[in-house]
Amino acid sequence: METGLEILKRSGLSVTDGRKRILKLFLGREAALSHADIERNTEAAFDRVTVYRTLQTFLDKGIIHQIPTTDNSILYALCKHKCEEGKHHDNHVHFICDSCDKTTCLDDVIVPAVKLPKGFMPINSAMIVSGICTDCKK
Amino acid sequence: METGLEILKRSGLSVTDGRKRILKLFLGREAALSHADIERNTEAAFDRVTVYRTLQTFLDKGIIHQIPTTDNSILYALCKHKCEEGKHHDNHVHFICDSCDKTTCLDDVIVPAVKLPKGFMPINSAMIVSGICTDCKK
DNA sequence: GTAACTGCAAAATATTTGCATCCTT
DNA sequence: AAGGATGCAAATATTTTGCAGTTAC
Numbered sequence: 001m002e003t004g005l006e007i008l009k010r011s012g013l014s015v016t017d018g019r020k021r022i023l024k025l026f027l028g029r030e031a032a033l034s035h036a037d038i039e040r041n042t043e044a045a046f047d048r049v050t051v052y053r054t055l056q057t058f059l060d061k062g063i064i065h066q067i068p069t070t071d072n073s074i075l076y077a078l079c080k081h082k083c084e085e086g087k088h089h090d091n092h093v094h095f096i097c098d099s100c101d102k103t104t105c106l107d108d109v110i111v112p113a114v115k116l117p118k119g120f121m122p123i124n125s126a127m128i129v130s131g132i133c134t135d136c137k138k
Numbered sequence: 139m140e141t142g143l144e145i146l147k148r149s150g151l152s153v154t155d156g157r158k159r160i161l162k163l164f165l166g167r168e169a170a171l172s173h174a175d176i177e178r179n180t181e182a183a184f185d186r187v188t189v190y191r192t193l194q195t196f197l198d199k200g201i202i203h204q205i206p207t208t209d210n211s212i213l214y215a216l217c218k219h220k221c222e223e224g225k226h227h228d229n230h231v232h233f234i235c236d237s238c239d240k241t242t243c244l245d246d247v248i249v250p251a252v253k254l255p256k257g258f259m260p261i262n263s264a265m266i267v268s269g270i271c272t273d274c275k276k
Numbered sequence: 277g278t279a280a281c282t283g284c285a286a287a288a289t290a291t292t293t294g295c296a297t298c299c300t301t
Numbered sequence: 302a303a304g305g306a307t308g309c310a311a312a313t314a315t316t317t318t319g320c321a322g323t324t325a326c
Contacts, residue, residue, distance in 0.1 A: 050307060120267075133257070
């Protein structure tokens, strides 16, 4: 498994304490994180602004991707397959648990192709499934 | 085609000028609307607060549904098939045009089922396809 | 007439920007 | 040493809430 340090290096980013800590959060968790999750992280609270800027940098470098949700929030998750800058390959399904609210990247479930009406040319697809996750089903 | 008046009546809502105007916007447009689209509507600007409250009411009554997008915004679109309160049947694919930014409900394209890993129980699915729409392809 | 809806003001939240300071390389 | 990253303050933008006045039924 790639470490935070390795991710920063291969992305050509300076290795700073904050970035390492935020990556550690992502690496140590199955579920996707919200801005708030990161801001009030256990070790020491991050400055709001730093979180905004760090997430933006990670997005730009293809380290993380955004997951759209129907409620105002946006979630972030690591790109498992290396993404080029700007171009994401996060064509996997995301699962949101209605019970515990955790969002999981189902990296092995790829978004199926659909047949669109005449005239629509697809480029990217995203799929979000909600329901009950493994942990909550027990 | 159902009129705004009819929609309000069957939903048990008071028929007010603002609600009729907002419904008219939805009915007269193929694409989904953002909060901002509605706020600065052509006839006369709505009060911000009224838009928030009206959209919330429509959501509660199952008149409209939200469409998640990867950029911070949320879009709203009419539910074509009658939705019960709280329970939406908007299981169709949404299409976002990368060129003109319009979001269209592909009402006839239903979200395909996917096989999830053991333990995950799906309840709802959403799918967003981005690319080039009919209008922009010309 | 009563309950529901709206608009205004203001509070609470969230996001962005500028700049001085500190840390990486 | 130089450029990038961070923290603080403050400017913007977004969303929510309270309340008084208005409108629908």
